[in-house]
Amino acid sequence: MAAELKAELDAVEGFVPQYLYRTTSSTSNGRNSSRSFRPESPIYTNALSDIQRQHAKDMLEHHLLWHCRPNDQFISWTSSLLWALQHAIRKNFRGDTDVQICMLDTSKIETCSFFAASDLLRIYQVPDEDKLAHRYYEAEYLYHGGLFVHGCSSTVSLNVLREYGLFTLLPELDDLKFKPDLWKTVESLRITMVSALRPVAPIEGRIALQLASLFEKDFTMPLMVALLSLRRRAPNDAHFLRLVSDYTEPSRDFTWIIPQYRVNSAEAPELVNFAQLMNRAYVGMVKTKSRGLDETTELGSALDALSASFDEVDTTLKGIPQTALTPKVLFQWSAATQALRNAVYVNWKKESGNRWLQSEDSRPKPKPFPARLPSGRIINIFD
Numbered sequence: 001m002a003a004e005l006k007a008e009l010d011a012v013e014g015f016v017p018q019y020l021y022r023t024t025s026s027t028s029n030g031r032n033s034s035r036s037f038r039p040e041s042p043i044y045t046n047a048l049s050d051i052q053r054q055h056a057k058d059m060l061e062h063h064l065l066w067h068c069r070p071n072d073q074f075i076s077w078t079s080s081l082l083w084a085l086q087h088a089i090r091k092n093f094r095g096d097t098d099v100q101i102c103m104l105d106t107s108k109i110e111t112c113s114f115f116a117a118s119d120l121l122r123i124y125q126v127p128d129e130d131k132l133a134h135r136y137y138e139a140e141y142l143y144h145g146g147l148f149v150h151g152c153s154s155t156v157s158l159n160v161l162r163e164y165g166l167f168t169l170l171p172e173l174d175d176l177k178f179k180p181d182l183w184k185t186v187e188s189l190r191i192t193m194v195s196a197l198r199p200v201a202p203i204e205g206r207i208a209l210q211l212a213s214l215f216e217k218d219f220t221m222p223l224m225v226a227l228l229s230l231r232r233r234a235p236n237d238a239h240f241l242r243l244v245s246d247y248t249e250p251s252r253d254f255t256w257i258i259p260q261y262r263v264n265s266a267e268a269p270e271l272v273n274f275a276q277l278m279n280r281a282y283v284g285m286v287k288t289k290s291r292g293l294d295e296t297t298e299l300g301s302a303l304d305a306l307s308a309s310f311d312e313v314d315t316t317l318k319g320i321p322q323t324a325l326t327p328k329v330l331f332q333w334s335a336a337t338q339a340l341r342n343a344v345y346v347n348w349k350k351e352s353g354n355r356w357l358q359s360e361d362s363r364p365k366p367k368p369f370p371a372r373l374p375s376g377r378i379i380n381i382f383d
Contacts (some may be wrong), residue, residue: 038075039073105152169207240277
C-alpha cells in the first residue's frame, strides 16, 4: 500500500506552472519572510509519501479548510493572481496592515516538492463535496516542507500596490460587499470582470507596467501580463503589442525572455487569458529582438560571430576595422553587446522533445515544467 501511494505521488509531484503567488501577513500560518516559507509544523518528513495515508489525508483536509494544526506540513500557493490579490484585500479588510504578495518563479527551484491540490484530493480520496469541492482548488498548489525562495521570488506589500494604482487599474477589487467571502468574490469577478472582452487602454498599460516594476526585473514582464490578463484581451490588441515592443527595446536591460506558456482551466479564466497573452508577448519579443539586431548594420559581422556561438561570447572589438572605431560605433557596439548578452534563444532538444531556453547568463537554466489539463493530459509549458 505504501509503495502504491508513493508511486501515485511521484507521478504528480512537480507538475506546477512557472509562476505562483503567495499572500501572507503576520496572522498567516507558518513562518513567512521574503527569503523563505516554512509550514506550521517545525518538523516535517523528507517526502509526503512517508506520512501514513490517513494522517496525510487529515492534514490535507484541515489545511485546505484553513484549520491551523501544529502538525501541518503544507504551504499554500496559487497560480491565480486574482485569487492572491483578493486574499490580500480580504486580509487587509479584516485588520491586517502588513499584507505581502510574493511572486515565485518555480523554474529556478532545484527540488520541486509541489503538488496540485486537486491531485492530492484525488489521491487521498477526499469527497468532492461542500467546502472541499475539488473545483475550488483548481489553481491551488501545495508545497510539502520548507521552501527557500531567495533569488527566485519577489515580494511587494499590498499597501505599496495600492499606492501605485492597483485599484485605479482594477477598481472592482475594492468593492466592499465582496471582501468578506473570498471564494464567492473570485467566482463573481471571473464572470463580471475577467471574462468580459476589453481592449487595453493606454492608462491601463502604464499602470500595469508601473505596478509590475515594483517587483524584481525578472518578474516585470510576466506580472504586467498577469495584471492585464485580469480582463479578457484580444490577442492582437494594438496597445498590448505596443507595450511589448516598447519593453523589448534593445537598450532596455531585460534579462529573461518569456517562455511559451500553456495552461487550461475552465474554472480559472484569468489563467487562460494569461496563457494567451504570454504566448503573444513571447512572439512579439522575439520579433522585436530580431529586428533590433538586424538594424545594427555597422556591427553586422561582429554580431553574427557572437550569435553563431553563444556559449563562447566574445565581447571584445575583434573583427571590427580600426577605421570604424568612431565614438558612435563604439556606443552602438556597447549597446548591441549588452543586448546580445541579455538575449535568450530558444533551442530544440531533439532527444528530450522539450523546448528549453538557453541564456549566456550564468544563472541556472529553467526546467521544462509540465502542466495538467482538465482532461488529465500532461503537457510541457515549453512545448
